[in-house]
Amino acid sequence: IRQGVPEVIYGQGKTPEQILGIVKAMSDRGAENILITRMSGDAAEFVQESIALDYHPIPKIGIVGRCKEVTAQGKIVVATGGTSDLAVAEEAALTAEVLGNEVERLYDVGVAGLHRLLANLDVLMQAKVVIAVAGMEGALASVVGGLVDCPVIAVPTSIGYGASFGGVSALLSMLNSCASGVSVVNIDNGFGAGYLASMINHIGGAV
Amino acid sequence: IRQGVPEVIYGQGKTPEQILGIVKAMSDRGAENILITRMSGDAAEFVQESIALDYHPIPKIGIVGRCKEVTAQGKIVVATGGTSDLAVAEEAALTAEVLGNEVERLYDVGVAGLHRLLANLDVLMQAKVVIAVAGMEGALASVVGGLVDCPVIAVPTSIGYGASFGGVSALLSMLNSCASGVSVVNIDNGFGAGYLASMINHIGGAV
Amino acid sequence: IRQGVPEVIYGQGKTPEQILGIVKAMSDRGAENILITRMSGDAAEFVQESIALDYHPIPKIGIVGRCKEVTAQGKIVVATGGTSDLAVAEEAALTAEVLGNEVERLYDVGVAGLHRLLANLDVLMQAKVVIAVAGMEGALASVVGGLVDCPVIAVPTSIGYGASFGGVSALLSMLNSCASGVSVVNIDNGFGAGYLASMINHIGGAV
Amino acid sequence: IRQGVPEVIYGQGKTPEQILGIVKAMSDRGAENILITRMSGDAAEFVQESIALDYHPIPKIGIVGRCKEVTAQGKIVVATGGTSDLAVAEEAALTAEVLGNEVERLYDVGVAGLHRLLANLDVLMQAKVVIAVAGMEGALASVVGGLVDCPVIAVPTSIGYGASFGGVSALLSMLNSCASGVSVVNIDNGFGAGYLASMINHIGGAV
Amino acid sequence: IRQGVPEVIYGQGKTPEQILGIVKAMSDRGAENILITRMSGDAAEFVQESIALDYHPIPKIGIVGRCKEVTAQGKIVVATGGTSDLAVAEEAALTAEVLGNEVERLYDVGVAGLHRLLANLDVLMQAKVVIAVAGMEGALASVVGGLVDCPVIAVPTSIGYGASFGGVSALLSMLNSCASGVSVVNIDNGFGAGYLASMINHIGGAV
Amino acid sequence: IRQGVPEVIYGQGKTPEQILGIVKAMSDRGAENILITRMSGDAAEFVQESIALDYHPIPKIGIVGRCKEVTAQGKIVVATGGTSDLAVAEEAALTAEVLGNEVERLYDVGVAGLHRLLANLDVLMQAKVVIAVAGMEGALASVVGGLVDCPVIAVPTSIGYGASFGGVSALLSMLNSCASGVSVVNIDNGFGAGYLASMINHIGGAV
Amino acid sequence: IRQGVPEVIYGQGKTPEQILGIVKAMSDRGAENILITRMSGDAAEFVQESIALDYHPIPKIGIVGRCKEVTAQGKIVVATGGTSDLAVAEEAALTAEVLGNEVERLYDVGVAGLHRLLANLDVLMQAKVVIAVAGMEGALASVVGGLVDCPVIAVPTSIGYGASFGGVSALLSMLNSCASGVSVVNIDNGFGAGYLASMINHIGGAV
Amino acid sequence: IRQGVPEVIYGQGKTPEQILGIVKAMSDRGAENILITRMSGDAAEFVQESIALDYHPIPKIGIVGRCKEVTAQGKIVVATGGTSDLAVAEEAALTAEVLGNEVERLYDVGVAGLHRLLANLDVLMQAKVVIAVAGMEGALASVVGGLVDCPVIAVPTSIGYGASFGGVSALLSMLNSCASGVSVVNIDNGFGAGYLASMINHIGGAV
Numbered sequence A, B, C, D, E, F, G, H: 001i002r003q004g005v006p007e008v009i010y011g012q013g014k015t016p017e018q019i020l021g022i023v024k025a026m027s028d029r030g031a032e033n034i035l036i037t038r039m040s041g042d043a044a045e046f047v048q049e050s051i052a053l054d055y056h057p058i059p060k061i062g063i064v065g066r067c068k069e070v071t072a073q074g075k076i077v078v079a080t081g082g083t084s085d086l087a088v089a090e091e092a093a094l095t096a097e098v099l100g101n102e103v104e105r106l107y108d109v110g111v112a113g114l115h116r117l118l119a120n121l122d123v124l125m126q127a128k129v130v131i132a133v134a135g136m137e138g139a140l141a142s143v144v145g146g147l148v149d150c151p152v153i154a155v156p157t158s159i160g161y162g163a164s165f166g167g168v169s170a171l172l173s174m175l176n177s178c179a180s181g182v183s184v185v186n187i188d189n190g191f192g193a194g195y196l197a198s199m200i201n202h203i204g205g206a207v
């Protein structure tokens, strides 16, 4: 394993025992920093009995070891359309932080609250990368993409009802964005967005 | 037929001869104003040989008789995301004008040109009804809906490529709009939007 | 906030504590009338311990403060295809009432009971706006749209089984309506329909 | 082959030569009456050079031999939503006639012209079977099914644009019909509807 | 209500109390025979405390009053592809029986057991109408339609997994049937098939 | 390149010049036998000017060099539901023949002509592999799979109209086959089926 | 029943009592080896009270009687993209083993761990048939198909989230495979893949 | 306009006259470098009569002015699955070159030619960003993403037939990629990929 780079475990569908086992094996191989995504509260409690683990229940993320040391110069902004997109946004934000990035959160700035977005233009403009998280009509990604000149990673969320189709409407909206510089990851894939944002941000040079 | 209210012919799939026949029958019954939608250039030329007809080739609309007398107090704004949405927007605008409405056009003000929309906020704010016409990601309807307090009629267009799926992405985006006061008509149905906008505008009282 | 206009809280996915908090904050800012949609029975009970709240369990709506003062001249008719569409219809009707409209209900008048609809034509004809709520084949919106001359807001419901696809069939049917003046909101979006109907009805002038 | 029962050729994708060949072979085996569906005008002209053929260009049907002798007591009503559904309706009507049924046509009686349908209730009520042909929102089948007590065969047509999806919206609407006694055949399958209607009508007894 | 014709209640989404109320009201109006579909076991037990009710737990059907008196000459055959289609098939069969038809069951004769179908050709050939109930690939309807000369009512079921998509694959397969005389009802709509089969069978004349 | 094994060129989207170039290059490298699929008639004519090429216009296949030497013991049966599936079936059959297999054709034996299939059971039973080619409802694959004990390769075709959705209905039907031993290739992929059938047949041993 | 060939019971939707009944009936008819798929733990416990049964909880497979006697010369390799595909892969592997095949497992060798696949090329190359089991993007089937020269049976799994759509994305990816020799079975259909692989492997000759 | 940064015109649906007009206006405002995408050959010829324009017929790209001056340190690799993906890949590559990037092309290295990809691992490993262009099963993006540590921009193409659904299968495959660092743009959106790649590459610092 590369020195200093955190290891990642995808917790979904793994038992608490399996997760603990993988964490221990990684530690034995020298991993100092481990990120566990999609981790249930039960699994977190079980692992905490053996190892120090920082658990975030809303994005279901567990973090083992030293963290939040910033290794890249630029800043990543995570914006959400509504408050219901919080869990996915935090999966992205925490992933980016664990991977050594400074992250600024701009939550609940979707089209229903466009003035809040416009009131925070300065924050947006300083970003090296923006992660735009939105469900329902997913317009946030296009609006942000039309305002900034940096890469925008769009994350559709499964939040919504009716014709939101579990995130498909937001996904399609984002893929069709008329703003240049926008690309899309899978529905609810906060981790993927955070990981890619960190990759791009680190291209901008180390601290 | 109601006095003064224009008659409508849906031209799609009708031969030039059939259209002329219907126009003549309507005139005989006393219709002073006839709107023909989805009318081919050939049909227009054929009808023009017998009857005075004002033909608009882009929205494929033909108008027979006296027109554009404004009968409602309020104003209808027709906004489009891009220039390619013009044909559908004009179908809506001309329909509304023939039905006695003052119409203001705000074209090419989609999220890729958000500043152009913001620069025209005053026009938008004076509308009694807004018709938002957009293809691709269809975000315009949500953005407009978040800004104004009047009814917004969203018209998805089939403009686009790839995952725009002939207007389905824009349609879904519009149905999922988080802004209140937005409702949706069929893909490319400029006529339906213009007709409904006129209904609503006339509720606001006659000139 | 605008004086006298009710505030709206979307209750879905908010904890009882969060809802109470928002209600209190709104009251502090002077809100006299608050509408809470998609509110669970538990949340209602929790809020009722602190504040007077009128709760409607079927549409899951909670109302705080003075209400039902009619501020618009016209009447809104809410029609449903079957009895199973009641919850969505009541979301629409109560929303419209809280927003100051007189509402008349015509339930269970779908195509399986067309005679019941025809027997109530006078009620339908007096409406300034009609909200047509229907699941399954969603034909009610077209039938109503073919009968009346006012705007019809169609609300597809997720009621049904098999090829009703959670409201998609009704949605498509409504979008394809051959009757002029029909527009559509999201599946089960009774609130959106009630809000838009109120907007349109108020264009018709105050009481 | 059964005596007196017409033979059927599905013309789509067959060359004029192939069709003529099959017709001749059938005649040689004693067929007195042959129905050719989806037959191009070119194929019809080619066959007519060798054999007497009655060709209907709109439904693209060719008929060889003696025909229209009524062999069943009951009457089949073919109703359409609009004038654009004519080709499919005629495929159904001519098929039923060739198979020995009395057929009554009620065209353009969809929800946009509901009064025309209601004005013809007596015709509808006398039917042994109704074939309801409609595109767009396909509400005709439900409306008819709610009015009559006999089997209704619903035929969705590919007529329409936007969210009509080549007949899928009408198909779904018809499958979800809340009226009892309605069943559905493939989009544009006028032949299938006419054939089934004839089967059912003949159960009612010979002339 | 028509004398002797059973009344039908759609039990889905109705409380035991509501169902009992409707049953009592129907009895008071003189109904001698009531069919309740989609009725839960709880509802059945509750109703049975007040009124004699024959309950069938697998198809969830309750029957009140005198029943199974055969009023039509012909026979209806209900065939299923597999044993898992039983509930839907019994909904169809019991509906047809309550409506006065003789019903013969041919279960588990799908393409995986084609020999069982061929071994029962005589039963199939004597039918006035066949109801073909199948999930997964839904080929039964086509196979039966290719063998018999009477109307085949195809009922897709939601039985299956993976690409069966809750009955959509069977539905599509049945709509595309190359065999003449096949029509389709909604997924899992055994009631609709039984009702339509009874309609057709009674056209064949009373006992 | 392996000695004696034919080379394959996918002709779709290649110019006549490109195809000739590839053919010449392959010949220079020692290829004795070249199969060109999806080859236009124009391309065939162009290549034939320089090199001997056996062209089959219906499946659009060109064959260069020595061919049809049988190298496997077993026999491959190619069956089709209708005559319209011929082009795809021939793509499969010719591919298998070029690859050294004995191929028997059973065309037009779908469910509408089930007796023809049953009349040829002996041919079917002697197959080492069966390729079942069908559009519309695609039931042929299931019926064949229920009869034989060898691998069945199902090829859905895009033949059909309405709800056949360009082969999707047949594809879904085939994927849901209840008969064991059935697997599926892409819509219209006769080449893929012929290639796989040859692979399997050669496992059975050389001549 | 054929001597020595195992019988198969599809356990899904059958009660423990039903399964035991079928097992006993099969034993009475002389079956020495019975495979039960989709069998719940409860059913397994219930059957084990009466009869010796080897139960595998992850793939939910029960095996009665003598087993794992290898009757074919070749080897089947079962490969998976990730660890979450294990249950489906084991359904395939155990089915193949019960049917008399030697099976080698290559788990967790998807594109995220391509090096692990390349490190096991020798195992892959010795296979007579490969079963490629993968969810999410399903690329494993194409990668394997591009490497080996034997038949590849692709099994999409419903593992994944968001735009994996319960296995549909993997299914489509596999159907579109550009590698020759790949065919596909239903989502999660491990049994079908194992059964077909055994068929093909036995064509290669007995031990 | 920003100095030195090229202007972009989306040529689709614009007449030659309109394009020339926009080009002249941009030049007048001082633009030295203009990229025109989706430009027809006719439009190119028309513009070339007035202004020097470098036209690329396969990706339909026109370039006005000074170009290809490299302004970023890193290298962008554009890889394609097959030769048919060339047009989209060149749209991406030329866009990136016009925007000041060094671009390396790796064409026809999809899973059917995996060895060609592995043979070029060194090129891939030196990339700052990779653009992976593929149709059909779209596996290239996942394979590349599993090999490299830099951002991968996946571009699904509409190349393919049958279940490729105009690029949807490739799109879904790419969205579900199990490899980290992969994001997706619209089907056939080579321009968007090239633009985003340039943005990311320039974050890595100027030459």
Ligand SMILES: Nc1ncnc2c1ncn2[C@@H]1O[C@H](COP(=O)(O)O)[C@@H](O)[C@H]1O
Binding pocket: B008, B009, B010, B011, B037, B038, B189, B190, B191, B192, C178, C179, C180, D083
């Ligand atoms: N572009 C359009 N899209 C949908 N409906 C239309 C359009 N233009 C006209 N209509 C409707 O079609 C009706 C006339 O149809 P027809 O009797 O076929 O001429 C009018 O009353 C309108 O309601």
Ligand SMILES: Nc1ncnc2c1ncn2[C@@H]1O[C@H](COP(=O)(O)O)[C@@H](O)[C@H]1O
Binding pocket: C082, C083, D178, D179, D180, E008, E009, E010, E011, E037, E038, E189, E190, E191, E192
């Ligand atoms: N299982 C069923 N599926 C579809 N429709 C049904 C079903 N059972 C009853 N119905 C219909 O529902 C009507 C009664 O609905 P309701 O008035 O809600 O009880 C009956 O007249 C039937 O037409």
Ligand SMILES: Nc1ncnc2c1ncn2[C@@H]1O[C@H](COP(=O)(O)O)[C@@H](O)[C@H]1O
Binding pocket: F008, F009, F010, F011, F037, F038, F189, F190, F191, F192, G178, G179, G180, H083
């Ligand atoms: N009709 C077809 N459908 C799908 N793949 C094909 C077809 N014909 C040939 N192929 C494949 O395409 C490959 C050659 O592609 P190419 O290098 O573009 O000529 C062959 O090796 C086959 O695997």
Ligand SMILES: Nc1ncnc2c1ncn2[C@@H]1O[C@H](COP(=O)(O)O)[C@@H](O)[C@H]1O
Binding pocket: A178, A179, A180, B083, H008, H009, H010, H011, H037, H038, H189, H190, H191, H192
């Ligand atoms: N091939 C393409 N696909 C999508 N968007 C494009 C493409 N080419 C250019 N664009 C975008 O379209 C904008 C120009 O559009 P327009 O003003 O209509 O010429 C550019 O700024 C690009 O963002």
Ligand SMILES: [Mg+2]
Binding pocket: A144, A145, A146, A147, A148, A149, A150, A179, A180, A181
């Ligand atoms: Mg931007």
Ligand SMILES: [Mg+2]
Binding pocket: B144, B145, B146, B147, B148, B149, B150, B179, B180, B181
């Ligand atoms: Mg608003």
Ligand SMILES: [Mg+2]
Binding pocket: C144, C145, C146, C147, C148, C149, C150, C179, C180, C181
């Ligand atoms: Mg109306």
Ligand SMILES: [Mg+2]
Binding pocket: D144, D145, D146, D147, D148, D149, D150, D179, D180, D181
């Ligand atoms: Mg009826």
Ligand SMILES: [Mg+2]
Binding pocket: E144, E145, E146, E147, E148, E149, E150, E179, E180, E181
């Ligand atoms: Mg038949």
Ligand SMILES: [Mg+2]
Binding pocket: F144, F145, F146, F147, F148, F149, F150, F179, F180, F181
């Ligand atoms: Mg078999």
Ligand SMILES: [Mg+2]
Binding pocket: G144, G145, G146, G147, G148, G149, G150, G179, G180, G181
């Ligand atoms: Mg291979």
Ligand SMILES: [Mg+2]
Binding pocket: H144, H145, H146, H147, H148, H149, H150, H179, H180, H181
């Ligand atoms: Mg990577």
